[in-house]
Amino acid sequence: MRRYAVMSSVSLQDFDAERIGLFHEDIKRKFDELKSKNLKLDLTRGKPSSEQLDFADELLALPGKGDFKAADGTDVRNxxxxxxxxxxxxxxxxxxxxxxxxxxxxxxxxxxxxxxxxxxxxxxxxxxxxxxxxxxxxxxxxxxxxxxxxxxxxxxxxxxxxxxxxxxxxxxxxxxxxxxxxxxxxxxxxxxxxxxxxxxxxxxxxxxxxxxxxxxxxxxxxxxxxxxxxxxxxxxxxxxxxxxxxxxxxxxxxxxxxxxxxxxxxxxxxxxxxxxxxxxxxxxxxxxxxxxxxxxxxxxxxxxxxxxxxxAEGVRAVMRKHAASLAPKFNKVLEILDSRLAEYGVAQWTVPAGGYFISLDVVPGTASRVAELAKEAGIALTGAGSSFPLRQDPENKNLRLAPSLPPVEELEVAMDGVATCVLLAAAEHYAN
The missing domain is CATH 3.40.640.10 (Type I PLP-dependent aspartate aminotransferase-like (Major domain))
Structure with missing residues (x-):
């Protein structure tokens, strides 16, 4: 596990007034296009996908008719x-x-x-x-x-x-x-x-x-x-x-x-x-x-x-199925974050080897604005500050991404939209 500290040769923070103005106009146009798609996508909770839940369908037929004795002879129905x-x-x-x-x-x-x-x-x-x-x-x-x-x-x-x-x-x-x-x-x-x-x-x-x-x-x-x-x-x-x-x-x-x-x-x-x-x-x-x-x-x-x-090995076998389902989704999120945000130096994120989340730090002071823009675009994110007591992030920079639930195709659209929102919030911040 490592934190992926984004290092860019050119940071949005270093743009002069004219260049940041032009960048803001361009990213605002992309955001308006995003809004026009009338999306309804959800990245709020770390829920297993339907595919993952299907792995356990066999459970619904167990323990089996007439076979309700535990190893010590206990009738588990009682x-x-x-x-x-x-x-x-x-x-x-x-x-x-x-x-x-x-x-x-x-x-x-x-x-x-x-x-x-x-x-x-x-x-x-x-x-x-x-x-x-x-x-x-x-x-x-x-x-x-x-x-x-x-x-x-x-x-x-x-x-x-x-x-x-x-x-x-x-x-x-x-x-x-x-x-x-x-x-x-x-x-x-x-x-x-x-x-x-x-x-x-x-x-x-x-x-x-x-x-x-x-x-x-x-x-x-x-x-x-x-x-x-x-x-x-x-x-x-x-x-x-x-x-x-x-x-x-x-x-x-x-x-x-x-x-x-x-x-x-x-x-x-x-x-x-x-x-x-x-x-x-x-x-x-x-x-x-x-x-x-x-x-x-x-x-x-x-x-x-x-x-x-x-x-215990049976548990690990099930978890390998989950990893095969989840890994492409995490990889897609990381790919989009890298391709859309890395060159502007406006965010850093974690690259987990397991679990259900990616922690995204945006420009300090803009996380709540990113979540607000995403909501306008039809993309539900966990509220800014949710990963802190009383939902109060003192730097207002952290967002939690949950890639598990949507299919990869929806996840790609949602994360491309999130990246646009991060860039727009950063452009607004530096333009002011």
Whole structure:
């Protein structure tokens, strides 16, 4: 993974008044032509395409009539089994290289469990809390940026003070993090460790070790380690998965990490299986509340997934199909960004090796204008600032691109339009 820093011999910023005026006239004409096409294209969310969802059609016929017994003999149609069935837990343990005892399997969305553990910490306190977080004068939360908007929405909902730190190519800025956690009001942080949303950056072993060993003033400090894209490669290579819970245990901080992943963008986005990996003490605390909230997850669906995959290599085989579907789309976006924007020095973007997004930085101060122009042209983009807490990008420069959903033909039209909008916004900025 690398950030693609665009270096051009001639930057739009260096144009004199006459030349920028002529450029503005030309790009405005192209924008008007774009508007006349009456497009209706969507690049807002990282949704799997219909082709990708079709890969999992076989799931709909599983686990098979009259065959509802898990490996331990459990009838999956009945109540119980709060931890999920061992069949799917073992596959994910093998896939991530962690002990199966560490893995809980839940229903479709890992975001639901994230919301649960934060809300229960807020209401009751977690197993290391002196008091519920709601009793604290202030709860502060570390947010690597650009980051995942749905994460920030959870901590925003609870009124936490969200503190931004840069998300570097090897993970969160650890010098900043280590300084912030000296404050006992800092109770946690978000991390997307592999092919992060939206940059595609991956946390290094060194950063992971620093996260596991650093001293925190709050005894109940938690890292939400959302490994949503753990196996979502765009190539033939799968990333190394760090056993972050194991690192925490080795460092003497066994309860620090709440780790998550799911099958949401592997099988059926709305009907998959989520996974929660954490220490024995954390699992006991979680189960004490989860057992009141419900009687157990959808074990029929878990068995269907276990039968569909077979083993960890079966998961990787499915992900190779996804990579074959997604890679041409990402390549098309990068090709257009390079051909339309590179020579003018008005943007830089990430070149991810996996995940679902490309992070695009435009001329500072123009991201909201780019999104506005795109909307006028019938191209829906995720709102400027969405990758920052409270949707406030201090430089107003970042946009998240989601290439997965449209077919390549539509994606090409949409991205050519986005490039036109970036150039028009930059021309307006420099003309003024």
């Amino acid at each position: 109540y119980g089994g709060l931890d999920g069935i061992v069949d799917i837990r073992q596959i994910w343990a093998d896939l991530l290289g962690v002990p199966v005892e560490q893995v809980l399997a839940g229903d479709a969305s890992s975001l639901n469990i994230m919301f649960d553990v934060i809300s229960w910490s807020y209401i009751f306190g977690n197993n290391d809390s002196v008091q519920p977080w709601s009793k604290e004068e202030t709860v502060k939360w570390i947010c690597p940026v650009p980051g995942y908007d749905r994460h920030f929405s959870i901590t925003e909902r609870f009124g936490f003070e969200m503190i931004s730190v840069p998300m570097n190519e090897d993970g969160p800025d650890m010098d900043a993090v280590e300084e912030l956690v000296k404050d006992p009001q800092v109770k946690g942080m978000w991390v997307v460790p592999v092919f992060s949303n939206p940059t595609g950056f991956t946390v290094s072993e060194d950063v992971a070790k620093r996260l596991s060993t650093m001293e925190t003033a709050a005894p109940d400090f938690r890292v939400v380690w959302d490994n949503a894209y753990a196996v979502h490669t765009l190539t033939d290579e799968f990333p190394e998965v760090i056993d972050i819970v194991g690192l925490g245990e080795t460092a003497g901080n066994p309860n620090r990490f709440w780790a998550f992943t799911s099958t949401s963008k592997i099988t059926l986005a709305g009907a998959g299986v989520s996974f929660f990996m954490t220490s024995a003490e954390n699992r006991k605390w979680y189960s004490g509340h989860a057992g009141i909230r419900g009687i157990g997850p959808n074990k029929v669906n878990q068995l269907a997934h276990a039968r569909y995959f077979g083993d």
